[in-house]
Amino acid sequence: MFVLLEQLRRARRTAALDRSGAIGSCALRHVDCGSCNACEHELTATLGPAYDLQRLGLDLVASPRHADVLLVTGPVTTRMVEPLRAAYAAMPEPRLVAALGDCPLGVGVVADRGALAGPLERILHVDIRIPGCPPTPAEITEALADALARRA
Amino acid sequence: MRREGSPARPRLEYVAATSWRGEVERALARGLRFRCAYAGGEGERSWSALFGDGHEELLLRTFASGDVPAVDSVVDLVEAADWDEREAHDLGAIEFEGRASTRPLLDHSQPSSAWAVPVAGAGVNQVAVGPVHAGIIESGHFRFHVVGERILHVDPQLFYKHRGLERAAEGMRPAAGIAIAQRACGACAVTNSVAFAQACESMLGSVVDEPTRRARTLLIELERLYNHLHDIAAICAGVGFAAGNMAFANLKERALTVNRLLSGHRFLFGSVALGGNEIVPGAPAVEEARARLSELGADIAAAWRALDFAATVQVRLTGAGVLSRERAEELGAVGPAARASGVERDARTYAPLLHYPAFRQARIDRPSGDCSARLRVRAAELATTLETLDDLLQGGVEAGSAVQRANADGAADVGAAVVEGPRGETVCVVEGDGARLRRFHLRTASYANWPALAAATAGELLPDFPLINKSFELCYACVDR
Ligand code: SF4
Numbered sequence: 001m002f003v004l005l006e007q008l009r010r011a012r013r014t015a016a017l018d019r020s021g022a023i024g025s026c027a028l029r030h031v032d033c034g035s036c037n038a039c040e041h042e043l044t045a046t047l048g049p050a051y052d053l054q055r056l057g058l059d060l061v062a063s064p065r066h067a068d069v070l071l072v073t074g075p076v077t078t079r080m081v082e083p084l085r086a087a088y089a090a091m092p093e094p095r096l097v098a099a100l101g102d103c104p105l106g107v108g109v110v111a112d113r114g115a116l117a118g119p120l121e122r123i124l125h126v127d128i129r130i131p132g133c134p135p136t137p138a139e140i141t142e143a144l145a146d147a148l149a150r151r152a
Numbered sequence: 153m154r155r156e157g158s159p160a161r162p163r164l165e166y167v168a169a170t171s172w173r174g175e176v177e178r179a180l181a182r183g184l185r186f187r188c189a190y191a192g193g194e195g196e197r198s199w200s201a202l203f204g205d206g207h208e209e210l211l212l213r214t215f216a217s218g219d220v221p222a223v224d225s226v227v228d229l230v231e232a233a234d235w236d237e238r239e240a241h242d243l244g245a246i247e248f249e250g251r252a253s254t255r256p257l258l259d260h261s262q263p264s265s266a267w268a269v270p271v272a273g274a275g276v277n278q279v280a281v282g283p284v285h286a287g288i289i290e291s292g293h294f295r296f297h298v299v300g301e302r303i304l305h306v307d308p309q310l311f312y313k314h315r316g317l318e319r320a321a322e323g324m325r326p327a328a329g330i331a332i333a334q335r336a337c338g339a340c341a342v343t344n345s346v347a348f349a350q351a352c353e354s355m356l357g358s359v360v361d362e363p364t365r366r367a368r369t370l371l372i373e374l375e376r377l378y379n380h381l382h383d384i385a386a387i388c389a390g391v392g393f394a395a396g397n398m399a400f401a402n403l404k405e406r407a408l409t410v411n412r413l414l415s416g417h418r419f420l421f422g423s424v425a426l427g428g429n430e431i432v433p434g435a436p437a438v439e440e441a442r443a444r445l446s447e448l449g450a451d452i453a454a455a456w457r458a459l460d461f462a463a464t465v466q467v468r469l470t471g472a473g474v475l476s477r478e479r480a481e482e483l484g485a486v487g488p489a490a491r492a493s494g495v496e497r498d499a500r501t502y503a504p505l506l507h508y509p510a511f512r513q514a515r516i517d518r519p520s521g522d523c524s525a526r527l528r529v530r531a532a533e534l535a536t537t538l539e540t541l542d543d544l545l546q547g548g549v550e551a552g553s554a555v556q557r558a559n560a561d562g563a564a565d566v567g568a569a570v571v572e573g574p575r576g577e578t579v580c581v582v583e584g585d586g587a588r589l590r591r592f593h594l595r596t597a598s599y600a601n602w603p604a605l606a607a608a609t610a611g612e613l614l615p616d617f618p619l620i621n622k623s624f625e626l627c628y629a630c631v632d633r
Contacts, residue, residue, distance in 0.1 A: 003457070003458035011402045032289070032313070035338075036338040037628070049398050063286070064284075075315065080283070110335050112317070112319040114316060133421070
């Protein structure tokens with residue numbers, strides 16, 4: 001246990017994160033609509049010791065009912081349209097939709113068109129665009145912090 | 153005739169519909185293992201199954217007959233073919249005769265009574281979870297049949313992420329198809345791309361040279377490194393051990409930065425090409441990567457010792473989600489999950505198209521088939537992977553190419569490959585020619601292991617499912633395709 005905590009302390013020192021503090025508060029909810037899973041890996045990394053999204057007041061929540069922002073990954077398969085709409089419908093107003101990665105933006109998608117309902121813009125209005133394949137944790141963090149700062 | 157250092161190209165054998173079961177039985181009796189089965193290739197009625205042992209690969213093909221295309225089922229002979237048959241039924245509309253039932257697998261249009269196993273009895277309830285989950289998890293649905301908190305049976309309903317990737321590849325040039333194999337799954341991008349490249353090269357009758365083999369092996373082991381670290385972090389999260397989760401997440405992050413240093417991409421995208429490799433890092437980058445990996449290796453070893461002696465963690469893992477050796481064999485489980493149950497199977501022990509001289513499979517003391525064993529297998533394999541990486545980097549990384557050779561092996565419009573990725577054997581079959589792919593089929597390690605995960609879940613408590621799930625850490629993306 002001591003070794004693990006010591007390694008984490010070292011990680012925090014080398015990450016040299018900006019500690020100016022939270023700029024507000026924003027709850028995020030993720031819905032995978034057919035990603036390759038690399039976007040999920042990077043989103044998970046934003047919550048790790050090297051990026052620490054929570055220091056900015058941003059956090060992932062377990063239910064869309066608690067969320068301000070819906071983070072959507074993947075090109076939106078026909079099979080995920082209904083679950084996506086249901087998640088969006090469950091969110092309280094005001095709510096924002098973020099396209100996480102190139103896939104929901106309809107860029108560079110490889111798939112059989114018949115299996116897709118996307119890009120995301122066809123289903124929900126997109127407020128935040130985070131391009132990249134996948135966007136790095138630093139880029140995801142920056143895009144979300146920016147969006148929060150603009151609204152704050 | 154096979155040349156030295158080249159794997160077996162699949163031998164295509166046409167079988168009359170009436171002797172399908174007999175031929176499958178014969179292949180199994182000869183010691184060949186079921187690898188995959190798929191519809192299509194030579195028209196909608198063509199139905200093929202690949203068997204092999206690395207030295208011999210046999211592709212049996214028959215044609216479904218009748219007004220409603222039908223073939224004999226073989227699930228009673230090969231339980232591992234269950235999902236393959238159900239997939240062909242849903243996508244290819246082939247009927248399988250002799251099965252008790254062909255429950256829908258990809259077809260989401262039917263009520264749960266059609267696709268879930270009927271479970272009856274006093275106090276039996278169903279719990280539906282997903283496709284959207286509470287964490288950052290891929291989409292998929294689980295139907296648990298429970299009494300109280302005890303799980304009697306679980307039916308995973310996947311394929312919410314189905315993007316029709318195999319169909320999308322049809323008609324493409326083989327060189328362009330690699331993008332599809334890569335995007336099938338971010339976490340298995342290298343494994344799937346190498347499997348696809350090797351299958352195409354086998355079809356086209358070309359062999360890659362030594363630098364390519366080394367570069368591909370390097371990429372596969374880099375992929376295994378960050379995946380195993382990720383999986384260990386996930387298992388820690390599964391038992392609510394935050395310190396372990398975060399420490400291993402940080403080790404994974406460091407592995408990803410090494411990936412970026414060597415390939416320009418954290419998940420090694422775009423690093424595999426048909427007939428070669430796309431990464432040629434300079435000597436300083438290779439040196440730097442070696443130094444960083446050696447430091448990382450020391451920290452991994454220290455972190456693992458701490459985790460191994462964290463009694464509160466280990467006690468939660470021991471005895472949870474047991475997959476017996478017999479069930480692992482019957483269900484055709486692969487990779488660390490199979491090895492944790494004592495099935496010593498690893499495609500790296502025979503991989504003439506990669507670079508594993510003197511490969512020694514990592515072994516654990518008690519292959520007890522539980523969450524603890526699946527954790528320990530990964531920790532043990534990390535050491536082997538780091539050794540392999542150091543060895544490969546020591547020799548430098550060069551650009552490679554393919555050597556074209558005459559198609560001496562006869563009709564070569566079919567190619568196949570098996571690659572040991574982080575989650576186990578991934579099988580790829582391609583049909584076509586140099587200009588056009590007629591069929592592309594990818595059966596990943598996750599596809600092979602989902603039924604094993606369901607089996608390990610039976611009899612456990614509902615709150616333990618996330619842990620058991622994470623101890624397998626299967627992909628949805630490359631299963632759904
Ligand atoms: S944007 Fe790229 S990394 Fe993200 S899900 Fe799509 S293919 Fe994967």
